[in-house]
Amino acid sequence: MILEAIEKIPSAARPPDAADVVVIGGGIAGVSTALFLAEAGLRVVLCEKGLVGAEQSARNWGWVRQMGRDPAELPMTVRSLDIWRGLDRTYGIETGFRETGITYICRTRHEVREFTDWADHAREADLPTRILDRKGLAEVLPGISDRFSMGLHTANDGRAEPLSAVPQMAKAAIRLGAVIVENCAARGVETSAGALSAVVTEKGVIRTERAVLAGGAWSRLFLGNLGVDFPQLKILGTAARIESAGAVPQMPVGGGHLAFRKRLDGGYTVAQRNANIAPLVPDSFRLFGDFFPSFLKSWHELKLRVGRQFVTEFRMPRRWALDAVTPFEQIRTLDPLPHEPFNRQTLVNLARAFPAFADARQTSSWAGMIDATPDAVPVIGPVAAVPGLYLEAGFSGHGFGSGPGAGELMAEMVRGVATRLDPHPFRLERFAKSQGGAARAAA
Numbered sequence: 001m002i003l004e005a006i007e008k009i010p011s012a013a014r015p016p017d018a019a020d021v022v023v024i025g026g027g028i029a030g031v032s033t034a035l036f037l038a039e040a041g042l043r044v045v046l047c048e049k050g051l052v053g054a055e056q057s058a059r060n061w062g063w064v065r066q067m068g069r070d071p072a073e074l075p076m077t078v079r080s081l082d083i084w085r086g087l088d089r090t091y092g093i094e095t096g097f098r099e100t101g102i103t104y105i106c107r108t109r110h111e112v113r114e115f116t117d118w119a120d121h122a123r124e125a126d127l128p129t130r131i132l133d134r135k136g137l138a139e140v141l142p143g144i145s146d147r148f149s150m151g152l153h154t155a156n157d158g159r160a161e162p163l164s165a166v167p168q169m170a171k172a173a174i175r176l177g178a179v180i181v182e183n184c185a186a187r188g189v190e191t192s193a194g195a196l197s198a199v200v201t202e203k204g205v206i207r208t209e210r211a212v213l214a215g216g217a218w219s220r221l222f223l224g225n226l227g228v229d230f231p232q233l234k235i236l237g238t239a240a241r242i243e244s245a246g247a248v249p250q251m252p253v254g255g256g257h258l259a260f261r262k263r264l265d266g267g268y269t270v271a272q273r274n275a276n277i278a279p280l281v282p283d284s285f286r287l288f289g290d291f292f293p294s295f296l297k298s299w300h301e302l303k304l305r306v307g308r309q310f311v312t313e314f315r316m317p318r319r320w321a322l323d324a325v326t327p328f329e330q331i332r333t334l335d336p337l338p339h340e341p342f343n344r345q346t347l348v349n350l351a352r353a354f355p356a357f358a359d360a361r362q363t364s365s366w367a368g369m370i371d372a373t374p375d376a377v378p379v380i381g382p383v384a385a386v387p388g389l390y391l392e393a394g395f396s397g398h399g400f401g402s403g404p405g406a407g408e409l410m411a412e413m414v415r416g417v418a419t420r421l422d423p424h425p426f427r428l429e430r431f432a433k434s435q436g437g438a439a440r441a442a443a
């Protein structure tokens, strides 16, 4: 469904022989980076193994939020919201961004504590966030049932349209001179005198001294072939589109067991917030130590599953030569099946929270593989083991909102100019240290 619905872009047939920067991966991270690099006048080539924006960036809920972010990531998310606000006007595009505000609704003591605590971060960052009591909730969200005792509302959060936002940004990048090539997997990189000298794609070699890997859930595999160990796992998120004639709020709303966002096509994208599947794969065992602390915190939101994914990844080569077909060409788009029991329960939870949803009808459903790091904060920075190579991945379920901010930061780093944001929280080495030294990142 996603592949048919996604907006198409004018892709080049082949990449050129040389570029100032090659971006690998056409999700929101890679496309934002290409957009800002092209705007700065660099010759940018973006290679996407399938269609631009077709993996996580098309499958997300479309929330563009600061609320609930890790404090380490908050400045980047605040900056990203600023960029979202100006994207359409600056580049003459329609990402579907609307500054609607977002509200979290709380029922359990745990939720109330979690969001009350986060309000302190909002105060420090000077965000227009306020705690709502029952009366305040009813004012901000007319039609909410009386099951919820508290809410947290951030007035300048918003929403955008995942099926068109990234293709629209890609079109803007192309107008600024970027070359975007779809169905063009990057197989690996070549080095000369220890530094990056080319990106090898299935459609030819591109000579360049700088490359950005924005490969989403594929980044660990790509780096593994270079001997770089990036701790990253995949989590399966399920969502659906529904239609309802009821009068339901226009802003995204999330609670323990539900999440919904009004879409510009009149429907709603809905999901069970905090209900995801962790497929057990060989990497689950290899990375057990890295992810165990975060698993302890979030086990109640995760359903472990042993299935076909284990066999697929077990069979997938972890090393390959650059003149042979790679896994990136064999799986053009990660298009997993949704977990329909979650969607059925979502409809029940929605009607309990907003009785106007009682008439809701599911029209389609999909799933996406969220790429997660052990601390749920992305990596945005150089890969020390391969000078000239940069990594921008591991957005851990937050990257749609923070993508433009991440792209701007990455573009500044690649250009070697002063960065507006402190890149320190996003360095790859933070994982190497926790594992006992740089050896792991360079092994």
Ligand SMILES: Cc1cc2nc3c(=O)[nH]c(=O)nc-3n(C[C@H](O)[C@H](O)[C@H](O)COP(=O)(O)OP(=O)(O)OC[C@H]3O[C@@H](n4cnc5c(N)ncnc54)[C@H](O)[C@@H]3O)c2cc1C
Pocket (backbone or CB within 6 Å): 024, 025, 026, 027, 028, 029, 030, 047, 048, 049, 050, 051, 052, 053, 054, 055, 056, 057, 058, 059, 060, 061, 062, 063, 064, 065, 184, 185, 186, 187, 214, 215, 216, 217, 218, 219, 222, 237, 238, 239, 328, 332, 333, 367, 368, 369, 370, 392, 393, 394, 395, 396, 397, 398, 399, 400, 401, 402, 403
């Ligand atoms: C169900 C779901 C709900 C979500 N909801 C939200 C939300 O509401 N708000 C939010 O902020 N975030 C949300 N997210 C997370 C968000 O979608 C991601 O964090 C973000 O899209 C990541 O962008 P990306 O560019 O890093 O990765 P992706 O969008 O996955 O893009 C990576 C691209 O790289 C390509 N690629 C990989 N390897 C190669 C290669 N070797 N050569 C060429 N191309 C390659 C892939 O084909 C892919 O297109 C959600 C995610 C899911 C799955």
